[in-house]
Amino acid sequence: MKDKFIADLHKGQELNMLAQTEELLAAYEDVIDLSVGDPDMTTPSPIIEASYKDSLAGHTHYTAFRGDPELRSEIVKYYKEEYDVDITDEEVFVVTSANMGMYVALFTCLNPGDEVLIPDPCFPVYNEQLRFCRATAVPVPTYEEERFRFNPQRAREYVTDKTKALIINTPCNPTGACMNLSDMQEIADFAKEFDLLVISDDIYTGMSYQEPFVPIISLPGMKERTITINSTSKNFVMTGYRLGWAIAPDYLADALRKTNDMMVFTAPAPSQRAARYALAHRHELMPSFMDEFKERVFRTAEKINSIPHISVLPPMGTFYLFVNIKETGLNAEEFVYKVLEKAHVLVMPGTAFGAAGEGYVRIACTKSVEELAEAMERIRSVGL
Ligand SMILES: Cc1ncc(COP(=O)(O)O)c(C=O)c1O
Structure with a gap:
C-alpha cells in the first residue's frame, strides 16, 4: 500500500x-x-585524546566549507612528504568518509546514462552509488593469473562513446591487489587516450607489502583528470570517525562544494581534529x-x-x-x-x-x- x-x-x-x-x-x-x-x-588513544582536547577548546562547530584549514594543510604536507606530489590547499576537500567522498565525486561529475568502468571484483558500494546517480557501472573483469590488476588492454573493449570515468582502487578491496608504477602508467595512458576522469580510491595506501604505493596523481598529466579519495578509516583504524578527503582539480571545487553542502555541509569538527593529529603523528x-x-x-x-x-x-x-x-x-x-x-x-x-x-x-x-x-x-x- x-x-x-x-x-x-x-x-x-x-x-x-x-x-x-x-x-x-x-x-x-x-x-x-x-x-x-x-x-x-x-x-590509538593519542588520536582520541587530541580530538577530545580540541573539542574542549572549541572545535565543536561547522568548519570552513572545504574543511579545517589545519587538517587541509596537513593533507598537503602528507602528499608532499610521502609521495612528492604537489597539491594546493584549494584542491583538498574534506568529507565524511571515503564512501561519502566517492558519492560526492560521482554525483558532481556524472550525468544520467554516463558509463563508468569499474574493476570486477571491487568494493560493491561503487556499483550502488553509480546506480543512485543514474549512471551505468561497466565492470571490467580482473583475474588471479594477472594478480587481479586492472588491465587497460582489456578495459579498451568496454569503452563506448558514453564512457566518462574509471574507478581504480589500489591496494584493492577485496583482492588485495596492488598496482605498481608501470601498471599505473598504463592506466594513466589509457585514461588520457580516451579522455577519461579517473577516480582513485586510495584508502589502503599504508598497506602495500611488496611494492610502494604509487598515487596516480603523481604521474604526469594526471592531476587535472583525477579525483583522489582517501580516508582515515583503514590507515589509522578510525572507521567510526567517518572522516575522509577528496583531492580534485580546482575547476571542480565549486561543484563539489554544492554537492557536499547539500548533504552534510561540513565533516564533524572533532573527527577533523582527530585526522589532523593522526596525519601529523603518522610516523609514531x-x-x-x-x-x-x-x-x-x-x-x-x-x-x-x-x-x-x-x-x-x-x-x-x-x-x-x-x-x-x-x-x-x-x-x-x-x-x-x-x-x-x-x-x-x-x-x-x-x-x-x-x-x-x-x-x-x-x-x-x-x-x-x-x-x-x-x-x-x-x-x-x-x-x-
Ligand atoms: C575500497 C574501499 N573504499 C571505501 C571504503 C569506505 O571507507 P570509509 O570508511 O572511509 O567510508 C571501504 C571500506 O571498506 C573500502 O574497502
Whole structure:
C-alpha cells in the first residue's frame, strides 16, 4: 500500500550478503567473523585524546566549507612528504568518509546514462552509488593469473562513446591487489587516450607489502583528470570517525562544494581534529598496526595454502585475502554457508564484489593472529 512512497530506485533490490552479515552472525554463538573490513583494534588513544582536547577548546562547530584549514594543510604536507606530489590547499576537500567522498565525486561529475568502468571484483558500494546517480557501472573483469590488476588492454573493449570515468582502487578491496608504477602508467595512458576522469580510491595506501604505493596523481598529466579519495578509516583504524578527503582539480571545487553542502555541509569538527593529529603523528602511530596487519595476512595466507583445495596469492596489500576455492567444487555462496554451518566462521563470497568473484571468498584479517589461526583450523577440519 505504501509502495508509492518508496523511490523506484529501491524497488526490487535485494540486500546483498555484505548487508546480511548481522543475520548470519546471529546463527551461532561462537562465530569468528571475518566478513567485514573493520579491524578489532581501537583507534590509538593519542588520536582520541587530541580530538577530545580540541573539542574542549572549541572545535565543536561547522568548519570552513572545504574543511579545517589545519587538517587541509596537513593533507598537503602528507602528499608532499610521502609521495612528492604537489597539491594546493584549494584542491583538498574534506568529507565524511571515503564512501561519502566517492558519492560526492560521482554525483558532481556524472550525468544520467554516463558509463563508468569499474574493476570486477571491487568494493560493491561503487556499483550502488553509480546506480543512485543514474549512471551505468561497466565492470571490467580482473583475474588471479594477472594478480587481479586492472588491465587497460582489456578495459579498451568496454569503452563506448558514453564512457566518462574509471574507478581504480589500489591496494584493492577485496583482492588485495596492488598496482605498481608501470601498471599505473598504463592506466594513466589509457585514461588520457580516451579522455577519461579517473577516480582513485586510495584508502589502503599504508598497506602495500611488496611494492610502494604509487598515487596516480603523481604521474604526469594526471592531476587535472583525477579525483583522489582517501580516508582515515583503514590507515589509522578510525572507521567510526567517518572522516575522509577528496583531492580534485580546482575547476571542480565549486561543484563539489554544492554537492557536499547539500548533504552534510561540513565533516564533524572533532573527527577533523582527530585526522589532523593522526596525519601529523603518522610516523609514531602507524607502524604498530601496520605491522600487525602484515603479520596477520602473511600468517593467514600460509595457513590457507596448507589447507587442501583452497589457495591464495602471496599477500600484496590490504588486510584482505581473496581465496581461490574452485577446487572444492563449491560455488562462493555454498562455500560461505558450509563454512558458517560447519566451522562457525563467517567470510564473504567473492560474488558479493562482482561476477568475477565467483570461485573466491574474501577473508578479512580483522581479528588477532590467534583467532585467525583458530578460524583456519576450523575451516581445515571441515574437510573441503
Ligand atoms: C575500497 C574501499 N573504499 C571505501 C571504503 C569506505 O571507507 P570509509 O570508511 O572511509 O567510508 C571501504 C571500506 O571498506 C573500502 O574497502
